[in-house]
Amino acid sequence: MSAASTTPPSTPRSKSWTVKVREKGVEALPPERLLPDGQPTYVASWIYVFGVASIASLIVIIASGTILALKGPAWWHETSVGHFFNSIHMWSVELFFFVMVVHLWGKYWMASWRGGRGRVWVTGAITFLVAVPAALTGYVSQQNFDAQWISTQAKDAMNSVGVGAFFNLTNFGQMYSYHILLLPIAVVALVSVHVLLVRRNGVVPPFELEQRVALTSAGAPPEPNGSPQAPTGGGVPRAATGEQS
Amino acid sequence: MSLVGPKDRTKPWKGPYAPYDLVKELCIAVGVIALLAVLLTVLLSSPDDPPSTIAQWSHELPADFATTAAKELNGTSDTAEYGPPYNHSSGSVQHFIFLHPQRWLGVSHPIDTAEDYVVKPLETVPNDPVLQSALAEYKAAPETQKKEWSEAYAKPLEEYSEAVEEKKAPPATVSVDTTTGAVTVHTSGAGPVPTMMASLQSLAQSGGLEGGLVSSSAFFQTDYTKPLLFMADGGLLAERAEGQHLLGEQWGLMNETGSYPGQPWLWLYALWYQVEPMKESPNADIQVLLIMGLLSVAFISIPFIPVINRIPRWIPIYKLIWREHYREISGA
Numbered sequence: 001m002s003a004a005s006t007t008p009p010s011t012p013r014s015k016s017w018t019v020k021v022r023e024k025g026v027e028a029l030p031p032e033r034l035l036p037d038g039q040p041t042y043v044a045s046w047i048y049v050f051g052v053a054s055i056a057s058l059i060v061i062i063a064s065g066t067i068l069a070l071k072g073p074a075w076w077h078e079t080s081v082g083h084f085f086n087s088i089h090m091w092s093v094e095l096f097f098f099v100m101v102v103h104l105w106g107k108y109w110m111a112s113w114r115g116g117r118g119r120v121w122v123t124g125a126i127t128f129l130v131a132v133p134a135a136l137t138g139y140v141s142q143q144n145f146d147a148q149w150i151s152t153q154a155k156d157a158m159n160s161v162g163v164g165a166f167f168n169l170t171n172f173g174q175m176y177s178y179h180i181l182l183l184p185i186a187v188v189a190l191v192s193v194h195v196l197l198v199r200r201n202g203v204v205p206p207f208e209l210e211q212r213v214a215l216t217s218a219g220a221p222p223e224p225n226g227s228p229q230a231p232t233g234g235g236v237p238r239a240a241t242g243e244q245s
Numbered sequence: 246m247s248l249v250g251p252k253d254r255t256k257p258w259k260g261p262y263a264p265y266d267l268v269k270e271l272c273i274a275v276g277v278i279a280l281l282a283v284l285l286t287v288l289l290s291s292p293d294d295p296p297s298t299i300a301q302w303s304h305e306l307p308a309d310f311a312t313t314a315a316k317e318l319n320g321t322s323d324t325a326e327y328g329p330p331y332n333h334s335s336g337s338v339q340h341f342i343f344l345h346p347q348r349w350l351g352v353s354h355p356i357d358t359a360e361d362y363v364v365k366p367l368e369t370v371p372n373d374p375v376l377q378s379a380l381a382e383y384k385a386a387p388e389t390q391k392k393e394w395s396e397a398y399a400k401p402l403e404e405y406s407e408a409v410e411e412k413k414a415p416p417a418t419v420s421v422d423t424t425t426g427a428v429t430v431h432t433s434g435a436g437p438v439p440t441m442m443a444s445l446q447s448l449a450q451s452g453g454l455e456g457g458l459v460s461s462s463a464f465f466q467t468d469y470t471k472p473l474l475f476m477a478d479g480g481l482l483a484e485r486a487e488g489q490h491l492l493g494e495q496w497g498l499m500n501e502t503g504s505y506p507g508q509p510w511l512w513l514y515a516l517w518y519q520v521e522p523m524k525e526s527p528n529a530d531i532q533v534l535l536i537m538g539l540l541s542v543a544f545i546s547i548p549f550i551p552v553i554n555r556i557p558r559w560i561p562i563y564k565l566i567w568r569e570h571y572r573e574i575s576g577a
C-alpha cells in the first residue's frame with residue numbers, strides 16, 4: 001500500500017474543467033479587482049452613491065420578502081408585525097426603483113458605456129426592465145383589493161400579446177411563484193453580472209480625460225503598473241479598448 | 246463632429262487612486278436604506294384594502310350581480326365574448342397589422358361562462374328538488390331553447406341596469422328588494438332560468454359561490470381566474486376602483502389604493518393609454534405593449550444608438566458630476 005499524497009493531485013491543465021474555470025475566473029477578476037481598496041480620484045460625486053444604494057435596496061427587499069415568505073402570504077393581513085414587514089417590503093421597493101432610476105440617469109449623463117463598457121449598461125437596463133414585472137407580480141400577489149383590481153385590468157395587456165398563456169395575472173399561485181422565486185433569481189443574477197462587469201471594467205473615466213491626463217502627466221511618467229498612487233489592492237481597471245459608435 | 250459614428254477614445258485611467266472601502270460603503274448603504282424603509286413604514290404604513298367578495302357584491306349590488314350572472318348564462322358577458330386565452334370568441338381579441346399573438350397562443354385557460362359560473366355551481370346545491378328539476382330541464386333542452394330562455398331573462402335586467410346607469414326610472418319588469426337582496430324578473434318565456442338564477446343569487450349571498458368557482462378536482466387551489474373574471478364582469482370592482490382613482494383614465498395603472506405611490510415607474514406605460522390613437526383604440530393594449538417593447542429595446546441599446554449616445558457629451562451635465570476632477574486637472 002503506497003503512502004497517501006499530502007498535496008492535491010496535479011491535474012493536467014487541459015483536462016480539468018475545474019482548473020479551467022478557476023483560472024479563467026481569476027484571470028478575468030483577480031481578487032484585488034473584485035474587491036478593490038482604491039478608486040480613481042474622479043469617483044467623487046454623490047451620483048456614485050445611487051449604484052450601491054440600488055444594491056442596498058435590493059438586499060432590504062430580499063430580507064423583508066424572506067420574512068414575509070417564511071410566514072406565508074396571508075400573515076401580513078392578519079398581524080400588525082406582518083403588516084410592518086410588508087410595509088418595509090413595499091417601501092424598500094419604492095426606494096429601489098427611485099435610486100435605480102437616479103443611478104440610470106446618472107450613468108446616462110456620464111455616458112458610462114464608453115471604453116468597452118456597453119455590456120455594463122445593457123445588464124443594468126435589463127435589470128430595470130426585469131424589476132418591473134417583479135414588482136407587478138408582487139402587487140397581484142397581495143390578496144387584497146389592489147391585487148383584484150390590478151390583476152383583472154392588467155390581464156388584458158398580457159393577453160393581447162399572448163403572454164397571458166403562461167403569465168396569468170389572475171392565477172395567484174403562479175404569480176406568487178414568479179414573485180418570490182423566478183423573477184428575484186433573474187434580478188439577482190443580472191445585478192451580479194452587472195456588478196462583476198463594473199469591477200472588471202472599472203468606473204468609466206470622465207470625458208476627454210486622455211488629453212487632460214496626457215497634459216498633466218507630461219512631466220511625471222506613470223509607474224510601471226500605470227497607477228502612480230494606486231493603493232495596495234490595485235483597483236486598476238482592465239484595459240478598456242473596445243470601441244463602439 | 247460626426248453624429249453617427251464617433252470613435253470611442255476612452256482610455257483606461259492612468260491617474261491617481263484614492264482609498265476606498267467597498268464593503269464598508271455597502272454596509273452603510275444597507276443600513277441607511279433599511280432605516281429609511283423603517284421610517285417610511287412607521288410614518289406611512291402600507292395600504293391593505295380588503296378584497297371584495299362575491300357575497301358582498303350580490304348583497305350590495307343585487308341587480309348588478311343578477312345582470313352579470315344572466316349575461317354569463319346568455320354568453321354575452323365580457324368574459325363570455327373575450328376570446329383567447331379563455332374561449333374561442335373574439336370580443337377582446339387584439340391585433341396589430343398582421344400580428345395576432347393572442348390568437349396564436351390559443352385557449353390556455355378555458356372558461357365556459359354558462360357552465361362554470363351558473364350550471365356547475367348550482368349542481369353543488371343540495372336538497373333543493375325545485376332547483377334540481379329546473380336544472381335538469383335546462384340541461385336537457387337544445388342549445389337554441391337555452392339561448393331563448395336566457396335571453397328572455399337577461400333582457401329586462403339589462404334594461405334595468407341601463408336605466409339605473411342613466412339615472413332613469415327603472416322598468417317594472419325587474420323588482421329589487423334592497424333589504425333581502427332578492428331580484429325578481431317578471432318575464433315569460435324564460436323557462437327554468439328564473440328558478441336557477443334565484444338559487445344562484447342565494448348561493449352567492451350565502452358565500453357559497455366563491456368556493457364553487459375556485460374548486461376543481463384538486464383539493465388545493467391557487468388559481469382565482471374564474472371568480473376574478475366573474476367579478477370583473479360586474480360593477481362592484483370598478484365602482485370601488487373609481488373611488489380609489491384606479492381607473493384607466495385616472496392613470497390607475499400606476500396607482501394603488503389610498504395615497505400611496507403605487508408603481509410610478511409605469512408612468513410612461515400609462516401615458517400611452519391617454520393619447521390617441523391608443524386612447525380609443527380596441528387594440529390599445531397590444532399597441533402600447535409594442536411601443537413599450539420598442540422603447541425597451543432602445544433603452545437597452547442606448548450605447549449603440551447614434552445621436553442618443555452623443556447627447557451626454559453635448560449637454561455637459563458631466564461637468565457638474567466630475568467638477569472636482571476637472572477643477573483639479575485645471576489647477577494642475
